[in-house]
Amino acid sequence: MREVSIDMWGGFTKVVQQVFSKAVIVYDRFHGTRMVVEAVKKIAKQCGFRKCKEQACLLKNGVDLSIEEQEELETRLKSSWRLRKAYAYKEEFRSI
Template sequence: MSIDEISKRKGHKDFVTVVCDIEQGNLVEVIDSHKQDKIIEVLEQQPLEIRERVKEVSIDMWGGFPKVIEKVFPNAVVVIDRFHVMKAVNSNLNTIRKQSGIKVKNNKFILLKNGIDLSAEENEKLELILKQSDRLRTAYELKESFRAIYESELTVEDRKKKIELWMDKARKVYCKAITTISNHIEGICNYFLSRTTSGVMEGVNNKSKLIKRRAYGFVNFDNFRMRLLA
């Protein structure tokens, strides 16, 4: 399963919670709240024997979802989606990029792109960028070494040790990201159990946003919910 939140109307912090079956690729529930108690109340309407079958729930790093999972899905482990972890690291890297005052064209795109996917021309630009700041070079190399942990074929425990070693090494550069990763280390490492991601949920969210745009937003939640489930 995957749990996420979306806004009912663009530009408004009026969130609803969406629940998706990752295996089937289906949206299974839309809840008119972002509060733990309400989410739990709605999801507990499903029979316990069904909820006990859920083994993994993929989420972002919002603090409330793990409590919901613990209460509603007693046999499930929390999996922090890989995309959101890398987003935290890339956000820190982007801050360092801005502080470095790099003027090379498209430098943000090149720095945040996976190193393995860079073309020969992009690699040349990358070296030109990194020559201008030792701190930025260190930050970039740390970003790539963190990404490599996700690509490795180690055991879950060995990957956890690698992440902990990475945090010790990167602490002076990635202060904010380190705090985030440290606070969610178990959920981050649970990803390596079966590499569950929220990719299906991202697709569902994109379709939901398209429905919202076509309707110019929804004032009535029941109409919004029925449209999404349909």
């Protein structure tokens, strides 16, 4: 099994391993989604979209976008293949 570093409470993994030495640590969907969204925000900032308003269409669930937001999203995604890929990963993760 591969270890993944997830930004949970700092002592979470250590305490669980000490108290329940044979336990398998599982992280919930909320924390996984939070990590994915933070990665998309980081890439968006690197692409010049620093304000929340500029990132809004990237962070909103794709199925919930209005026509105008879809057009804005496509404009933003055209600016960077990396941002496009990150957005696609976010949507794919969300669909799991």
